[in-house]
Amino acid sequence: MLLRTIIIAGLSLAYTGGMDEIRSNDNRTPAGRLSHGVLDLDLFAGAGTWFPEEKDGPGHQIYAFGEVGRGLSNPGPLIRVPVGTEVRTTVRNTIGSGALHVHGLHDRPGTGADLLVPPGETRSVRFRVTAPGTYFYWGSTRGVATLQQRYGPESQLVGALIVDSSNGRPSDHVFVVGLEDDAGLVPPDRHVRAAVVNGRSWPHSEVATLTSGDTVRMRWINISDRVHPMHLHGFYFTVNSHGDMARDTTYDTAHRRQAITELLLQGQTISLTWVADRPGNWLMHCHMAAHMSPHLRGKPIAAEMGNHFNHTMSAMAGIVVGWKVLARAGSSEVKPDTRSQRRSLRLLVQQAPRRYGTEPGLGFVLQNGNAAPRPDSVVIPGAPIVLTRGEAVQINVVNHLSEPTSVHWHGMELESYFDGVSGWSGDANRISPQVNAGDSFAVRFTPPRAGTFIYHAHFHEERQLSSGLYGPLIVLEPGDTFDADTDRQWVLSQSGPALPAQLMLNGMTRPVIDVEARRAYRIRLININPTAPVLLEVLSDTVPIKWRAIAKDGADLPVMQAVLRPARLMIGVGEAYDFELTPERAGELQIRGNDAAGRARFAGVLRVQESNSQR
Numbered sequence: 001m002l003l004r005t006i007i008i009a010g011l012s013l014a015y016t017g018g019m020d021e022i023r024s025n026d027n028r029t030p031a032g033r034l035s036h037g038v039l040d041l042d043l044f045a046g047a048g049t050w051f052p053e054e055k056d057g058p059g060h061q062i063y064a065f066g067e068v069g070r071g072l073s074n075p076g077p078l079i080r081v082p083v084g085t086e087v088r089t090t091v092r093n094t095i096g097s098g099a100l101h102v103h104g105l106h107d108r109p110g111t112g113a114d115l116l117v118p119p120g121e122t123r124s125v126r127f128r129v130t131a132p133g134t135y136f137y138w139g140s141t142r143g144v145a146t147l148q149q150r151y152g153p154e155s156q157l158v159g160a161l162i163v164d165s166s167n168g169r170p171s172d173h174v175f176v177v178g179l180e181d182d183a184g185l186v187p188p189d190r191h192v193r194a195a196v197v198n199g200r201s202w203p204h205s206e207v208a209t210l211t212s213g214d215t216v217r218m219r220w221i222n223i224s225d226r227v228h229p230m231h232l233h234g235f236y237f238t239v240n241s242h243g244d245m246a247r248d249t250t251y252d253t254a255h256r257r258q259a260i261t262e263l264l265l266q267g268q269t270i271s272l273t274w275v276a277d278r279p280g281n282w283l284m285h286c287h288m289a290a291h292m293s294p295h296l297r298g299k300p301i302a303a304e305m306g307n308h309f310n311h312t313m314s315a316m317a318g319i320v321v322g323w324k325v326l327a328r329a330g331s332s333e334v335k336p337d338t339r340s341q342r343r344s345l346r347l348l349v350q351q352a353p354r355r356y357g358t359e360p361g362l363g364f365v366l367q368n369g370n371a372a373p374r375p376d377s378v379v380i381p382g383a384p385i386v387l388t389r390g391e392a393v394q395i396n397v398v399n400h401l402s403e404p405t406s407v408h409w410h411g412m413e414l415e416s417y418f419d420g421v422s423g424w425s426g427d428a429n430r431i432s433p434q435v436n437a438g439d440s441f442a443v444r445f446t447p448p449r450a451g452t453f454i455y456h457a458h459f460h461e462e463r464q465l466s467s468g469l470y471g472p473l474i475v476l477e478p479g480d481t482f483d484a485d486t487d488r489q490w491v492l493s494q495s496g497p498a499l500p501a502q503l504m505l506n507g508m509t510r511p512v513i514d515v516e517a518r519r520a521y522r523i524r525l526i527n528i529n530p531t532a533p534v535l536l537e538v539l540s541d542t543v544p545i546k547w548r549a550i551a552k553d554g555a556d557l558p559v560m561q562a563v564l565r566p567a568r569l570m571i572g573v574g575e576a577y578d579f580e581l582t583p584e585r586a587g588e589l590q591i592r593g594n595d596a597a598g599r600a601r602f603a604g605v606l607r608v609q610e611s612n613s614q615r
């Protein structure tokens with residue numbers, strides 16, 4: 001038997017035999033043989049060549065699972081069975097570089113010991129699944145205990161395990177999120193080589209065609225070592241369950257909430273449902289800029305020049321899937337919003353030199369009156385755009401940069417053409433253009449609900465977002481007025497494109513915020529920092545104070561969740577939360593932001609003063 005070894009970033013990858021091509025797995029076809037309540041499945045683990053960009057990009061030498069007789073796949077074979085099934089599995093280790101540790105082949109609910117398979121040998125395991133849910137299995141060649149400890153070629157030893165309820169198998173999408181990185185031992189130093197959904201990087205990942213009115217059911221599984229805030233454009237989804245490798249919790253109606261972005265932690269699963277009630281092209285993607293970056297492309301990208309460059313299809317890559325919603329024949333579709341009476345706003349996209357060292361600051365400026373502001377009059381974050389539910393608006397985006405951009409109206413349920421993903425938003429007859437330097441684009445929509453949203457660049461996300469192209473978008477109920485004194489926006493962002501970068505709160509790396517004791521404030525908390533989720537805390541000494549939850553991503557929370565809770569929240573990129581905060585007494589409170597690894601990213605002060613009437 002031939003033994004070959006490849007060295008990848010200092011990690012020895014050994015295998016026997018030839019290098020087979022590893023196919024992608026769309027998780028639509030269950031593996032194994034199901035008969036009379038028993039699934040028989042023969043798995044093997046081996047090494048091969050994987051093409052996350054199909055043949056448009058280079059091959060990656062990795063390990064993967066496969067079903068005997070059908071070859072290797074990434075993700076591995078889908079184990080999908082009805083509740084109550086007994087699963088009888090064999091696993092053969094053909095990798096040849098040490099023992100294979102397989103996790104997740106155990107009863108559901110419950111946990112079990114990992115299956116140890118020596119090189120060249122086969123082991124068997126039996127287990128029974130009695131709890132419906134979204135689960136997974138994974139392997140390691142180094143004997144690590146957690147997904148966060150895996151890296152390099154073994155990072156793709158993964159597979160989905162779905163247990164359907166007694167009601168049968170629904171029509172759904174099973175999406176497995178994966179990352180391949182190099183062999184760096186320290187997580188922050190691991191360079192991401194590929195970021196994929198079901199083994200494919202955008203634009204080679206799935207693009208599903210729907211008909212307006214279709215209900216879409218999704219299961220998302222994060223088997224990578226990073227977190228992923230998953231954002232759906234144009235629609236709200238209902239969060240039906242959260243789980244992990246061992247257990248899945250399905251929410252009853254009273255506990256289900258709506259969102260447009262959901263933070264998916266390492267080893268976490270979620271199931272979501274949404275209704276595609278408007279035609280057009282839409283995206284769902286990880287909102288971490290590095291996970292949808294052109295740096296993930298295996299081939300160099302052509303210079304982004306001219307008026308016809310397609311940023312979405314030619315530069316975006318990574319953890320992205322697409323939806324093309326077609327109009328239903330003969331139905332009374334929601335027609336484009338063509339009303340002529342609209343409130344008109346003028347939004348300038350501007351640049352201030354040397355805002356971040358040698359790098360410029362980019363920002364949005366709302367023009368007031370006829371006099372144009374100075375070209376370098378950049379305020380970061382951009383001023384809040386305050387709209388009213390049901391009131392039609394036209395926002396004229398004027399690009400004063402020296403490069404193209406595009407603006408996404410994050411959370412707005414609007415016509416696809418105005419969604420702001422240049423080269424993609426729209427339909428077969430009309431595709432949204434990028435806003436070229438010196439050009440403008442008129443965005444038209446009518447907000448259908450009140451809440452907290454975001455407007456931000458959706459072009460060169462790593463650089464334009466980190467440099468300041470973002471701001472809060474607030475929609476009020478008819479008849480309400482905006483009170484800037486008690487309605488506060490806390491916008492988390494990044495201080496420039498250079499890494500590592502500090503976090504900012506409202507454009508300040510050391511924020512000081514003044515409030516009054518015993519006065520109620522609405523805190524609209526937005527994280528548009530493009531590189532990391534933030535664990536935000538408001539502390540009295542070391543203890544979080546209390547605030548009352550109101551809404552998530554502009555949607556009111558269910559009564560069971562709209563409660564007083566500690567002011568401590570892990571907020572993902574692209575998420576927005578509303579809280580009511582009433583400081584009890586005068587004094588200084590601490591505002592702290594840490595990243596997911598627990599490292600301090602910023603510290604500020606909430607300075608509570610006695611109200612004027614109490615002084």
